[in-house]
Amino acid sequence: xxxxxxxxxxxxxxxxxxxxxxxxxxxxxxSLIGLVIILxxxxxxxxxxxxxxxxxxxxxLTQRFLAPNGEFLMGTDHLGRDVFSRLLYGIRTSLSTAFxxxxxxxxxxxxxxxxxxxxxxxxxxxxxxxxxxxxxxxGLVLALVIAGLLGPSLINLMIALAVTHWVGYARIIRGMVMxxxxxxxxxxxxxxGAGDLHIILxxxxxxxxxxxxxxxxxxxxxxxLSISGLSFLGLGxxxxxxxxxxxxxxxxxxxxxxxxxxxxxxxxxxxxVLAFNILGDGLRDIFDPRDVA
Amino acid sequence: xxMCLLEVENLKKHFAVDKGLFSSSQQKVKxxxxxxxxxxxxxxxxxxxxxxxxxxxxxxxxxxxxEATTGEVKFKGQDIYKLTKKELKALRKEMQIxxxxxxxxxxxxxxxxxxxxxxxxxxxxxxxxxxxxxVKELLNRVGxxxxxxxxxxxxxSGGQRQRIxxxxxxxxxxxxxxxxxxxxxLDVSIQAQIINLMLDLQKEFGLTYLFIAHNLxxxxxxxxxxxxxxLGKLVELAAKEEIYNNPQHPYTRALLSAIPIxxxxxxxxxxILEGELPSPINPPLGCNFHxxxxxxxxxxxxxxxNFINRGAEHxxxxxx
Numbered sequence: 001x002x003x004x005x006x007x008x009x010x011x012x013x014x015x016x017x018x019x020x021x022x023x024x025x026x027x028x029x030x031s032l033i034g035l036v037i038i039l040x041x042x043x044x045x046x047x048x049x050x051x052x053x054x055x056x057x058x059x060x061l062t063q064r065f066l067a068p069n070g071e072f073l074m075g076t077d078h079l080g081r082d083v084f085s086r087l088l089y090g091i092r093t094s095l096s097t098a099f100x101x102x103x104x105x106x107x108x109x110x111x112x113x114x115x116x117x118x119x120x121x122x123x124x125x126x127x128x129x130x131x132x133x134x135x136x137x138x139g140l141v142l143a144l145v146i147a148g149l150l151g152p153s154l155i156n157l158m159i160a161l162a163v164t165h166w167v168g169y170a171r172i173i174r175g176m177v178m179x180x181x182x183x184x185x186x187x188x189x190x191x192x193g194a195g196d197l198h199i200i201l202x203x204x205x206x207x208x209x210x211x212x213x214x215x216x217x218x219x220x221x222x223x224x225l226s227i228s229g230l231s232f233l234g235l236g237x238x239x240x241x242x243x244x245x246x247x248x249x250x251x252x253x254x255x256x257x258x259x260x261x262x263x264x265x266x267x268x269x270x271x272x273v274l275a276f277n278i279l280g281d282g283l284r285d286i287f288d289p290r291d292v293a
Numbered sequence: 294x295x296m297c298l299l300e301v302e303n304l305k306k307h308f309a310v311d312k313g314l315f316s317s318s319q320q321k322v323k324x325x326x327x328x329x330x331x332x333x334x335x336x337x338x339x340x341x342x343x344x345x346x347x348x349x350x351x352x353x354x355x356x357x358x359x360e361a362t363t364g365e366v367k368f369k370g371q372d373i374y375k376l377t378k379k380e381l382k383a384l385r386k387e388m389q390i391x392x393x394x395x396x397x398x399x400x401x402x403x404x405x406x407x408x409x410x411x412x413x414x415x416x417x418x419x420x421x422x423x424x425x426x427x428v429k430e431l432l433n434r435v436g437x438x439x440x441x442x443x444x445x446x447x448x449x450s451g452g453q454r455q456r457i458x459x460x461x462x463x464x465x466x467x468x469x470x471x472x473x474x475x476x477x478x479l480d481v482s483i484q485a486q487i488i489n490l491m492l493d494l495q496k497e498f499g500l501t502y503l504f505i506a507h508n509l510x511x512x513x514x515x516x517x518x519x520x521x522x523x524l525g526k527l528v529e530l531a532a533k534e535e536i537y538n539n540p541q542h543p544y545t546r547a548l549l550s551a552i553p554i555x556x557x558x559x560x561x562x563x564x565i566l567e568g569e570l571p572s573p574i575n576p577p578l579g580c581n582f583h584x585x586x587x588x589x590x591x592x593x594x595x596x597x598x599n600f601i602n603r604g605a606e607h608x609x610x611x612x613x
Contacts, residue, residue, distance in 0.1 A: 184398035187358050188461065192412035193385035202411075206402040
């Protein structure tokens with residue numbers, strides 16, 4: 001009897017697992033390409049130390065401005081460094097920085113947005129006041145100011161981006177929480193004696209998590225772009241750190257002489273941002289609650 | 294006489310209307326405006342009335358899922374509005390609710406097992422294994438398959454979902470269940486199944502129902518006593534046969550005359566009510582039904598009638 005029950009549970013668990021994969025298989029081809037590109041970048045980033053043919057920061061003035069060839073796949077820069085190696089290490093910088101900014105923004109905005117949306121009243125008015133004020137500044141310009149005040153470094157850039165970035169999410173999450181808390185299943189839970197924390201953890205967060213994930217994916221591209229942009233302006237990663245924005249800036253004076261200096265980092269940024277955007281679009285399609293059935 | 298399980302005394306719920314920045318007067322929607330009734334152990338009290346008369350607000354305030362403006366709700370003699378948070382939580386085991394829309398009342402991200410077992414978990418009433426066993430038992434009891442406990446609500450039909458809602462309400466073994474239009478969103482054939490299930494459960498567990506509906510035939514079928522509500526107030530309350538055979542309030546008479554009869558040869562007088570339901574922000578002075586009542590006289594415009602017992606526990610709020 002017991003064994004039979006156990007088998008049944010195992011079967012149901014397997015079904016759940018299959019459901020997850022069938023879920024994933026509904027993703028459209030374009031988004032799959034996005035996902036593949038992202039995984040590609042991530043794997044290359046992780047394996048960078050083993051893959052790079054040359055030291056990314058070693059200067060060799062005898063080999064300046066070499067065009068792409070068998071030894072230097074993407075050529076060399078004005079200090080004779082291998083562009084390909086620098087590009088691979090740049091994946092680490094860009095993705096990890098963007099990821100940290102995203103995690104920080106998510107955590108802060110989920111806490112702030114849920115609190116404001118769920119409890120409402122004075123807390124909500126205060127939070128929405130702060131959010132509206134912050135949203136009145138263009139995000140990138142505000143980040144520029146903060147990064148400028150803190151001094152140029154990758155850490156400070158991350159702080160600047162995170163500080164400006166949680167605001168938009170918090171507002172969206174607040175709205176989602178406000179609409180979910182009016183659902184009857186919240187009342188039913190309260191009728192069972194559920195407290196606020198239980199309702200938030202069991203009934204509200206699981207219902208906002210998938211739209212938030214979609215938002216995060218769509219936003220990852222934007223954050224990567226901001227990091228490269230601000231680094232390009234000299235406010236983020238500092239030379240000789242291999243970072244795509246820094247590489248673009250370093251290559252700028254030699255654009256006509258050695259176009260590969262800008263072409264490859266530019267392509268890398270373009271590809272990864274595009275990949276995150278199309279993946280985000282695809283996720284939005286499958287997580288749309290109306291299609292869950 | 295049976296024991297009084299629930300006593301509602303002059304319960305009021307007013308919602309403030311935000312009129313805007315430049316308005317000084319604060320207007321109020323009087324969703325329920327002083328209603329009193331009792332509910333005896335094991336009986337079903339039907340509560341009928343048209344849309345917007347405050348039926349659902351009554352359901353929520355009686356359970357303190359919505360704070361009342363004033364008034365008392367005594368459950369087994371204890372005023373639930375005077376309880377501390379902790380005491381209220383303990384009391385919640387005894388009173389449950391079934392909602393109208395099973396779509397909105399089941400969390401789409403929870404499995405059926407989690408939905409039904411939630412109360413048991415919150416009150417720490419059972420270990421994981423006994424909880425699971427109990428959930429399966431409940432699923433069987435409401436006519437679903439016990440192996441469906443890992444499924445999600447969207448995998449069920451409307452009638453099955455309402456069964457899940459009923460199982461959730463039963464899980465804590467309550468004495469009182471407030472049913473807020475439990476079958477209004479279902480097909481007629483399914484309605485009958487659900488109603489019969491609810492009646493069976495009432496017999497089996499000795500449940501007391503506050504049954505809110507707008508279908509008068511349905512209310513007649515399930516209730517022992519019936520209360521009629523109009524614009525936030527009770528206008529008539531009596532035993533079922535008494536109210537259907539001898540309606541005293543003109544509004545009740547109008548409602549009853551509107552019940553369709555499945556026989557075209559039957560000829561009867563229909564009372565057509567003129568006009569619209571007045572706004573609960575600005576209810577009429579005097580008797581709040583006087584704007585639509587076919588028998589309005591001068592006193593109706595001046596004085597509000599009291600809710601009076603006219604003998605044999607037949608309560609009416611009318612001057613005549």
